[in-house]
Amino acid sequence: MRQHISYSELKDWKQCPYYHKLTRIDGLAGFKGNEYTAFGTAVHSVCERKMLKEEFDANEYFLKEFSKNLSELDEDVQTSEKLIEQMCVQGATLLPHIESVVQEKFGNFEVVSTEEQIMVPIDDTDFKFKGYIDLVVKTGDGKYHIIDWKTCSWGWDMRKRSDPMVTYQLTLYKKFFAIKHGIDPSKIDTHFILLKRTAKKNHVEFVDVSSGTIKTNNATKLLMSAISNIKSKKAIKNRLSCKRCQFYKTEHCT
Numbered sequence: 364m365r366q367h368i369s370y371s372e373l374k375d376w377k378q379c380p381y382y383h384k385l386t387r388i389d390g391l392a393g394f395k396g397n398e399y400t401a402f403g404t405a406v407h408s409v410c411e412r413k414m415l416k417e418e419f420d421a422n423e424y425f426l427k428e429f430s431k432n433l434s435e436l437d438e439d440v441q442t443s444e445k446l447i448e449q450m451c452v453q454g455a456t457l458l459p460h461i462e463s464v465v466q467e468k469f470g471n472f473e474v475v476s477t478e479e480q481i482m483v484p485i486d487d488t489d490f491k492f493k494g495y496i497d498l499v500v501k502t503g504d505g506k507y508h509i510i511d512w513k514t515c516s517w518g519w520d521m522r523k524r525s526d527p528m529v530t531y532q533l534t535l536y537k538k539f540f541a542i543k544h545g546i547d548p549s550k551i552d553t554h555f556i557l558l559k560r561t562a563k564k565n566h567v568e569f570v571d572v573s574s575g576t577i578k579t580n581n582a583t584k585l586l587m588s589a590i591s592n593i594k595s596k597k598a599i600k601n602r603l604s605c606k607r608c609q610f611y612k613t614e615h616c617t
Contacts (some may be wrong), residue, residue, distance in 0.1 A: 367482065368590060377528060378591045380543050382608055384598035385615055393609070401432035402450045404433045404515035406458070406558055407497065410512050413461050414498055422455045426463045429454065450560065457558055457566040464556070464567040475499040475507065483539040490590050492539045499540070507551045509536050524570055531582040534574040536585065548579075555565045555598075573580040 375393070376383040386393035405428035409421050429451065433442065481494040483573075498510040511533060523529055531551035541548045555570040592598075600616070612614040 366489055367491040368485075368593075369493045370433070370535055371530075373535075373586060373589050374528060376593070377585065378602035379604045379608065380592055381598045381600040381616065382595070382604065382610065385610055388593075388598075391610070391615060395437045395440055397436070397440055398433070398446050398450060399514070401429060401436065402454065402560070404432050405429040406454060406514050407512050408498070409458055410461055410556075410558075411460075414465070414477055414500075415472050421458050425454045425458060426451060453560040457560065457562075460567045461558075466540060468554075468569055469502050470499060470507065472500040472502050472508075475501050478593045479540075481539045481543060483543050485586065485590070488590050490588070492535065492586070494536055494539070496536050496540060503551060507540075507546060509533060509540060509553045511536070511555050512558060513555050514560065516559065518557055518559050518562065518568065519564075521572065527578075527581065530572045530574070530578070531585065532583040533572045534578050535586065537574050538579055548574075553588070602614065 372383065372387055377385065385391045405425050408428050409425050412419055412424070413421065417464075433447065436442070452601065476499045477497065479496045479499060481496060482491050484491050496509055497512050500508045500510065531557070535547060537551050537553050540546070541551055553572045553574050555572060557568040557570060559566050559568065605611045605616075608616070
């Protein structure tokens with residue numbers, strides 16, 4: 364059995380322990396991706412190269428990556444040509460704003476890492492926490508800033524911005540990044556950067572996430588509950604999630 368857990372796996376478990384069992388343990392195919400994930404992955408790739416100050420044609424690279432990602436989708440995934448055409452234009456619109464927004468937020472900064480892997484032991488378990496941090500920068504005041512790129516349509520409403528399961532991603536990244544590098548958590552701030560496809564203005568937006576002691580403890584408790592449940596093989600069905608689940612009323616879940 365795999366002895367690590369990621370935020371995305373924790374989110375699956377929180378949604379439904381039985382869905383987690385089917386996809387993460389039994390190996391059934393879960394969500395297969397679509398135009399939105401293909402777009403998001405392509406934009407992420409551009410963001411990484413921009414932050415590393417590479418010389419390249421951002422729009423040309425985005426279109427190439429987007430096309431490649433689409434071609435790699437499973438054959439049974441239905442896509443919309445109209446939406447794909449719109450996304451090509453939307454990507455070209457938002458990409459030029461990335462560097463200026465980051466510069467405006469931080470002033471002078473140093474890129475510490477991009478796509479940094481976290482694989483850190485979790486106290487009192489035989490599991491490790493696994494994750495990939497999109498971007499870490501360090502500012503002149505000695506602070507580290509953990510950043511996760513999020514593509515979306517027009518932005519996030521207040522419900523999503525304050526949703527614990529959304530913000531726990533950065534909370535856990537902060538906790539285990541601090542452990543990995545021996546950094547005082549008070550010297551680490553966390554942020555989402557929203558990359559908004561359909562926005563008429565403010566195409567790139569920072570969402571600051573506070574991750575103090577209480578939130579960190581709550582996120583850690585949830586993580587420990589998931590590990591305990593997974594190890595005990597108690598895969599309970601969350602009936603509130605059934606209608607949104609691809610396995611609902613199939614041979615795998617009746």
